[in-house]
Amino acid sequence: MMIDLSTIRSLELIQNLQNARSKECLYGLLNQTLTPMGARILKSNLLQPLTDPECLELRYDALSELERMEDIFFAVRQALKAFVDVDRVLTAITVIPTRPSIQHSEHSINNVILLKQYIKSISPVYEALGGTTSVMLREILERCSPGKYVDTEALIDDTINEDITYQSQPLDLRNQRTYAVKAGVNGLLDVARQTYKEANADAFQLVTDLGQTHELALEMKYDTARQYYIRVNASDLEERNLPDVFINVFRKKNMIECQTLDLLKWNQKIVDSHHEVLQMSDQGIQQLIDQIRQNMAPLFKISDAIALLDMIASFAQLVTTQDYCKPELTQALAIKNGRHPIREKIYAEKYVPNDAYATKQKRFQIITGCNMSGKSTYIRSLALMAVMAQIGCFVPASYAAFPIFHQLFARVSMDDCIGANISTFAAEMRETAFILRNVDKRSLIIIDELGRGTSTRDGLSIAIAVAEALVDSGAFVFFATHFRDLPKILAERNGVVNLHLSVDMGEADKMTMLYKVAGGAVQEEHYGLALAKVVDLPPDVVRIAEKVCNQLTANIEKRKKNSRTILQARRRKLILSLREQLVQAQEGNMKGRVLATWMKKLQDEFVNRMATLEVDVAAAAEESEDEQEMEGTNSTTPSRASSHDEQSGSMEWKSEPRYEMTGALQSETGEG
Template identity: 45%
Template sequence: MSSQYLTDSSSIYRSTPTTSNDNRNSRSIATNSSNFARDEKSCSSSSTIRDSSLTSSLPTRRPRTSASTRVGRGGESHSFVVAVIEGRGIASEVGMCFIDLRTSESILSQISDSQTYVKTLHKMNIYDPAEILLSVTSVEPSKSKLCKILEDNLPFATIVPIGRKYFNDSIGLNYIKQYGLEDDSAALILGLTSKFYCLAATAAVLKYIESSQNIFFTNHSIQFKYQGCEGTMMIDCVTARNLELICNINSPNNNQSLYGVLNKTSTSMGARLLRTNILQPLSDAVTINTRLDSVEELTRDEENFFSIQLALKPFQDIDHLITALIQVPRKPTIKHSEQSINNIIILKHTLKLIQILKDSLAGCQNSLLVAIRELLSDSRLITFEDLINEVINKDITYQKSSLGLRNQRCYAVKAGFNGLLDVARQTYKETVNDIYEIVENYNNQYEIPLKIQFSPSTGFYLSTSTDVLNEHQLPLIFINVCKKKKMLTFTTLELIKKNTKINDSLTEVYLMSDKTIEDLISEIRCNIGVLYKASESIAMLDMLTSFAHQCTISNYVRPEFTDTLAIKNGRHPMRECLYTDPFIPNDTYANNATNFQLITGPNMSGKSTYLRQIVLISIMSQIGSFVPAEYASFRMTNQIFTRICNDDNMETNSSTFIVEMRETSYILQNITNKSLVIIDELGRGTSTHDGLGITYAICEELLKTKAFVFFATHFHELTRYLTVCPNVVNLHLEVEIENQSTMKYLYRVKDGSNDDEHYGLRVGKMIGLPNDIIEIASEISYKLKNLIDTNKAKSVSNKMIQRRKALLQLTHQLLQIKRSSNLDKDGFRRYLKMIQEEFVIRMEKIK
């Protein structure tokens, strides 16, 4: 087996979670970007930057309908830098190169995009870049259309203008030859020779990183990956926000999102892979079913599942470790030497964990799990262990505490490589013992119970509780006193001297170990590609284990992929996990004969929840997860569209109606026959007649496609006017009228419309509107209602429409049997007879 199961459309989709350092890193990029911009004044006159602070003067708007919130748990921001360049021909060709400064992940992409740059924004939304590098000619004297769209949809990213001359495809190709992994570079270069724009973007982003960040990579150490849009589902920024795929709209810092519900991963690599897959699900049935097979095996074999889960928990972030190994500073420092020893200790720890994880996969039979096990069994990983054991003492292990890790660093390198190491280490050991003796003398002399504390910045210091002082002051020998609640921290001149001596001895150890460690790291870099593959394998395994865990605790089922959308007792994945009250499941059925479904019902009856439920379950199925239902069948979806939010956008001075018309226009421009569309409450931001007319026209346009459309509306006229179309289905959310002023929401989806119930009047009565207002409103409402032809349901034309619908449904059922039938002759005969009887009964009802 090879890594083919991991590289097609799974392992390449990763993104980076955030620590507190990420924000500082992003700010430092923005600070250095203006310096880099000033350096570009030497370019041609058409590319001259007139203002050295141009970056800070660029306005960034925050439209509420875009992915304006930093996606990710806890308001994550990412350290991706991307260079973007647009072709100048008739076809809009866009080249991009993403590089993550924390994981050294590099994604190349070249896309033939539309004038709205839908695919470009899709890629941007997945990786959420902190910096976007554009040619200075795209920014001034006037901003290009691409620049404006990026500003509007990525308001948290900083636009950095750089000279056009740095977008050079030949230099980009040389960069890939220089930095690309030797195992992958030949095939990658062959495929990229004609991708001039993404090569030009590669040259610009690497030059920018070298100039502004002072980050340099060793040769043949970066894993470049080319990624198009084929084989994946498109989810635009607005849809990702509306569906709360990564973060909750109201509370971005919590886990009330699809990512938060599904994220049971144990490693940072698995969490990043899960995030990227949710934003860009697969559309290849073979790959999806391979994932589903592995999840099914993990759920069946509990022993393997728990052993794999246990083996995954101790892993450090391997991507960050790879970055630390391949990046080299411009000038060597003691800090770098210290960190190099840390990296080797962490690598030694990681290699041991990989062996444990490989053993836990011994009983797996699924092809994807077997491929992961074989990648983790690569002989080069054993070679790494042998190289490390030749240099590092065998008893050196990874320690979580800073003091423990410092001790491990001190004794890491074998003394045989440098005889003076023992002298420096002996000094370190004796000085540490001296500190403990000094503190013991303090305890005896001053009769104060002192505790020895340690911090990486100050070294050893002392602490005691204020309760033991009994209102007495500390002796004057103790200096730098700091009070933290009921604890006092302090030190002495003697301790400061000992800490200085310790640091001097450690510096000697690091300097004498540096050459040995650097030689070891150089040998590891020669085969760094195996660590990339190991990281991808662990990330994939972690994500699959997370799916299996969620399936076990939430009673999910395996989805199927057919030409029909059929969900039995489907549940909203987020709502059922986040609320204690029982969730009311609902069925969903759509095919080519019933692809447009109108949903009506009063406010708070569950229409929006039902719409979101359908899309969320579809996304879960296409990332390889089981779904919350009793049975689920899906048609492969290539793009999802939503029109849900109906709030004003104050920043762009856009009303509710303007916002929804813009989003609807976007849907109409990009919809395909394999799309899944949900629209909630369209046309309510203007007058009733205009809103109804526009909504009707939009529905007619959507009906021209074979996309699955679920349309929730309060315009009950649509449920009558659109019945002339044979593929329109009317549904409603059931409500029980207990008396004239009380309603009970049942949250159940039923066939037909409910336009005769006058729910608005009852809601007004329930909340306490005066009776005279209710009476006048009822009178007007009933008069308007009587204007409609009440005998329409009995008309000849309506019966003809019903017959056409019945024939269309029968045709679709027969075609479906022909495409996918595993029944024997007797079963096939019985099924045809059942369809015949149902058709006869339905036609008799129409008479």
């Protein structure tokens, strides 16, 4: 799935908009990984979700098994804790320096030790996955089989001491580099190690003697910059000064850190002996790395398998603690009790779930409602659940089905871009233009409050034009708006559905947000005024606003008429909806008596709704004739032949009370 940068930012896929360090984003929610490789592949998947249904089904099955088999899940999670960042290590090993140095020799030994730890960590994963049955987990098991890395393990064991493990502390790291190569390989190397060992012992003895001489409790510490240094508690020096033998003195909280000239000399001797050890070890280490480079491909493949396993196990960690469901891949978008994954985790109060259903005949859904009713959260939750489904994760719902989306667009932010000198409206138009240039029928689009950055008339006009273009594109669109005329104007367009977020206004001067999606456009005309009362706007201001609003409404309201064009659009929409249901039945599992009963019910419903439309058309025709007579127009009534031709182009609905569904579908869709 292709996701543009603006959509990534506005949906908070990787980073929270208010606080860049916050985990309140989709990546922060899903990132329960235990390895650096797993975290990277998760981020990569969020930025480019999969579009291969077979691969997604394999991930769903693997996740289901880890969720179901607790013993395997806990064994896998425990095994993953031991892995280092092997991608970085393998990449560093492949690099050959043009000018070798002491630093390169240090890094080479460190990388070999890390690679040794990586190889030792593969076996527990192989053992943990021994009882799995899903195809993906079996493939990971096969990649982690001992035969894939046994040669490399033998090469490392021939050169590196078996008891050497990677350490993170600076002194431990220096010591492990010194004693990494096995003894007996090089006689001079053993002598250099003995010199290093004796110099360290002498440095410790020096500090011990200083403490006894000056009757101070001295503590010897090490860091990379200063090497060995001395620490003494400041409370031991309250009644006397620090002896002059101590130099490089500075205070750190309640401790005093210092050195002596003799200690500096021993530090230099230790460094020299350490470098001598590295130089003598480097030849054997470089020969080992050259041999390892010949078997790098299996190690990279194992790393990829571990990363994928870590991501799936991370999903399992989440879905076992949350009420998530396994999504299905279908041609329709259907969600039962869907929730916003991030908000559900952030807020303590119970999240109000909502349903969603969209097909090609219900692909453009207009969501209206008052401020704070939950429109933005609703459409964002659908986009986030689609992303989660297409990376192989379960979604926060009791049931969910998604088509495979190849593009995701979101126009939801309202921020001015000061750095780019772009206003709110200009940013809206730029992002909308990008959507219109790239949209196709495999896209999912969410748009929130398009056009509110300019005047009402211009904003409504642009919203209508953009909506018309998106309806024609065939994409799945969820369009949240405050323009009350937009759902009225587009109501009869094929593929358009009107929804709204419910609000309880049963009590005077009180609004209760229900956060539930309901069918149809919003009916309450003055939510803004009601909200103004709730937030204690001065009564005189509210009274004048109501007076002005009522006057404007009376001036704008016109007589509503049944348009023949609108009725024709309703008929076409009804027939296309019937066609879609028949196609779904053809591809479904209903058979025999169940299918016959459903078909009879569908036919009766279609006939009744079509008959109702026939009455509306007749009424519209009579009203039109009456208006023409009253206005004294000289318009000529269409001939019977032309009327017959016009009707026969769609269906024989005047002369025949029963409707032949196949013929209607042929006439309206051009298909049999």
